[in-house]
Amino acid sequence: MEQKSDLLQGTLDVLILKIVDLGPIHGYGIAQRIRQISKKVLQVQQGSLYPALHRLEKRGWLRAEWGEAETGREAKFYSLTKVGRKQLEAERANWDRLSEAVTMILRTAE
Amino acid sequence: MEQKSDLLQGTLDVLILKIVDLGPIHGYGIAQRIRQISKKVLQVQQGSLYPALHRLEKRGWLRAEWGEAETGREAKFYSLTKVGRKQLEAERANWDRLSEAVTMILRTAE
DNA sequence: TTATATATGTAGATTAGCTAGGCGTCACTC
């Protein structure tokens, strides 16, 4: 089934945490930011995004409150909790460790 | 449930293909090599390894044949097919693209 | 008026990887 993913599986959480860490932002905006910063390499589907946000909120890493978007519409704004910030640091470190290891293997010569 | 993974999800296939590309090797050896090269950062569980090998073989990327391991025991040796080598290149390129994008986002300041 | 962008969400399917088991052999030690 080809598994043509728009993400690196398992990285969505840390990406969301990082984007939210840049400042309160609503869900739709998170997806836009990820797409934009990555120059369209990473694309978060809505069916992945919203469940992920609810997941992270449930775990106590994100806090949500309704507010007004730049466009004047109602939107749910997310921000990091204290635990969420710790989680971000942990996941970021984990990413560095693991991705470096993968790259190391892929570059192994001989 | 904390998802304490020993791998970066979705990278197992490319890791296996890469290791096999270094020369014919049996399943158990693949796991050892990955563990060794990554300095124990990446650890493939047997319950992940063997299904993955069968998956890759089924897709025509790996070829398997029984042979004798260094220890004198029977073992299944895997090698890359032509399609498998192409797949390795594709997945490696994909890894570079995606991991770079993730790292870029995680390093975004402000 | 019709489409596109914004904004939120759910249902259902797929898939990968994990835990936890099983089988058989060999070498070593207690």
Place this chain on the structure above:
DNA sequence: GAGTGACGCCTAGCTAATCTACATATATAA
């Protein structure tokens, strides 16, 4: 000779993440 651990293969069943596809509502541009 009994037990342990490494080697080498395997499967069953679970969980979790992500995807596709849908639904809803408003605003704006063509």
